[in-house]
Amino acid sequence: MSDQREAYQPPNSGSGRSYAGPSAASGTMHYLCAECGVKVGINKGEPIRCKECGHRILYKQRTKRMVQFEAR
Amino acid sequence: MPSSDHVDPRRVVGVEAEIVTNVTSTDFPGHWPNEDHSWGIDKFKNTFRVEFHRNTPLFAEFDLIHMDASIANTFRRILLAEVPSLAIETVYVQTNTSIIQDEVLSHRLGLIPLVGDKKALINMQWFMKPASGDPPQDPTDDNTIVLHLSAACERIPGVSRSETDPHKLYTNASVYARDIVFDPAGKQVTTFANNPVRAANPNILIAKLRPGQEIDVTMHCVKGIGQDHAKFSPVATASYRLLPLIKILKPIRGKAAERFAACFPRGVVAFEADEETGEKRAVVGNARNDTVSREVLRHEEFKGCVELGRVRDHFIFQIESTGQFDADELFLSAVSVLKAKCTVLKRETHRMLKKQALDARSGSGNAGPKKGDRGWAAE
Numbered sequence: 001m002s003d004q005r006e007a008y009q010p011p012n013s014g015s016g017r018s019y020a021g022p023s024a025a026s027g028t029m030h031y032l033c034a035e036c037g038v039k040v041g042i043n044k045g046e047p048i049r050c051k052e053c054g055h056r057i058l059y060k061q062r063t064k065r066m067v068q069f070e071a072r
Numbered sequence: 073m074p075s076s077d078h079v080d081p082r083r084v085v086g087v088e089a090e091i092v093t094n095v096t097s098t099d100f101p102g103h104w105p106n107e108d109h110s111w112g113i114d115k116f117k118n119t120f121r122v123e124f125h126r127n128t129p130l131f132a133e134f135d136l137i138h139m140d141a142s143i144a145n146t147f148r149r150i151l152l153a154e155v156p157s158l159a160i161e162t163v164y165v166q167t168n169t170s171i172i173q174d175e176v177l178s179h180r181l182g183l184i185p186l187v188g189d190k191k192a193l194i195n196m197q198w199f200m201k202p203a204s205g206d207p208p209q210d211p212t213d214d215n216t217i218v219l220h221l222s223a224a225c226e227r228i229p230g231v232s233r234s235e236t237d238p239h240k241l242y243t244n245a246s247v248y249a250r251d252i253v254f255d256p257a258g259k260q261v262t263t264f265a266n267n268p269v270r271a272a273n274p275n276i277l278i279a280k281l282r283p284g285q286e287i288d289v290t291m292h293c294v295k296g297i298g299q300d301h302a303k304f305s306p307v308a309t310a311s312y313r314l315l316p317l318i319k320i321l322k323p324i325r326g327k328a329a330e331r332f333a334a335c336f337p338r339g340v341v342a343f344e345a346d347e348e349t350g351e352k353r354a355v356v357g358n359a360r361n362d363t364v365s366r367e368v369l370r371h372e373e374f375k376g377c378v379e380l381g382r383v384r385d386h387f388i389f390q391i392e393s394t395g396q397f398d399a400d401e402l403f404l405s406a407v408s409v410l411k412a413k414c415t416v417l418k419r420e421t422h423r424m425l426k427k428q429a430l431d432a433r434s435g436s437g438n439a440g441p442k443k444g445d446r447g448w449a450a451e
């Protein structure tokens with residue numbers, strides 16, 4: 001076994017957007033409340049919780065990216 | 073309309089209680105001795121007849137008389153599968169948060185019959201789908217129609233709390249085919265100016281929405297044929313049936329005449345005053361409306377009184393259009409499709425015969441089939 005293990009490298013934010021994170025401009029992600037359906041804006045570090053009803057289950061919104069289908 | 077008594081028995085398919093007789097046509101050369109049944113265009117022109125019974129844009133009923141079943145069936149099949157029409161082919165979903173999945177929504181959109189300027193539609197070119205691996209072809213104003221559909225559902229403010237009708241509570245509670253908008257490109261602005269592309273029936277329900285849900289799609293329509301997908305078929309249905317024939321052999325009078333008439337759809341049997349007794353007597357009224365249910369053959373009292381049949385070369389053709397073209401125009405399109413196919417067949421036959429003749433000449437002295445030229449039979 002090699003004695004030198006590769007050190008864990010935390011993903012450095014800023015270089016290469018490999019995940020759909022919050023946009024750099026606002027830093028706020030919008031989710032939909034599973035209970036009341038309201039749109040909830042959540043900033044980094046904030047609890048996952050609906051601001052209207054306090055429900056703790058939030059849905060990710062559908063992608064805004066275009067999807068192509070055959071009408072068949 | 074042929075009177076029931078004067079139809080050549082060779083043209084009649086017998087419909088009996090448990091058997092259908094005289095099914096195949098016999099008017100071909102060599103079947104009847106000393107009779108000429110060779111096909112000729114002049115003979116066909118003299119005997120063939122077309123009679124229109126109903127002709128509306130969406131429905132046509134006409135009779136093709138003295139035509140072979142194979143040709144009538146060819147027209148039916150061409151109408152179903154080979155007369156081109158415009159339909160939605162590609163759906164670009166920007167957003168769809170309705171409960172209808174993207175794939176199902178796309179399929180539903182594809183099946184919506186479209187109408188628009190007929191001349192501009194006929195002049196449209198084919199959009200050739202590139203083979204897999206090839207670069208995608210750019211759609212042009214020649215071959216593609218662009219449509220948009222966008223609808224978002226929201227609560228309408230100030231509606232009574234007791235209201236239960238979703239259409240009064242929300243905007244766009246139902247998305248209909250009339251919400252589809254045409255986006256003309258290039259020359260389509262002028263060619264479709266008077267008659268834009270739209271759904272044939274504005275009231276087709278596409279999806280139902282509830283507050284917060286939204287549909288925003290762009291659609292590309294192309295010309296295609298029913299062989300590729302049923303959505304391209306220009307007919308709701310195209311079918312034919314043979315003219316029913318009812319032959320009354322013995323007079324049926326009085327109460328029996330009424331019971332006789334009850335065996336047929338309304339109007340098929342009429343009544344006349346009998347010359348001898350003055351009673352009413354059953355006669356054939358409109359045999360065309362008969363369904364040939366054979367109900368009359370189940371009754372003991374009418375045994376030997378009536379013969380049922382159909383006229384083998386009298387086709388009652390019915391075409392129902394989806395709206396893009398008129399029903400009678402569709403039949404003419406089917407005829408021109410058949411003509412085009414015959415031209416191709418004729419040309420290719422000539423080419424084949426020419427090649428055979430050239431091959432025979434170059435290989436003269438070796439008239440028989442060459443060795444190894446006999447396919448699987450040689451092995």
Ligand SMILES: [Zn+2]
Pocket residue numbers: 033034035036037038050051052053054055
């Ligand atoms: Zn909530």
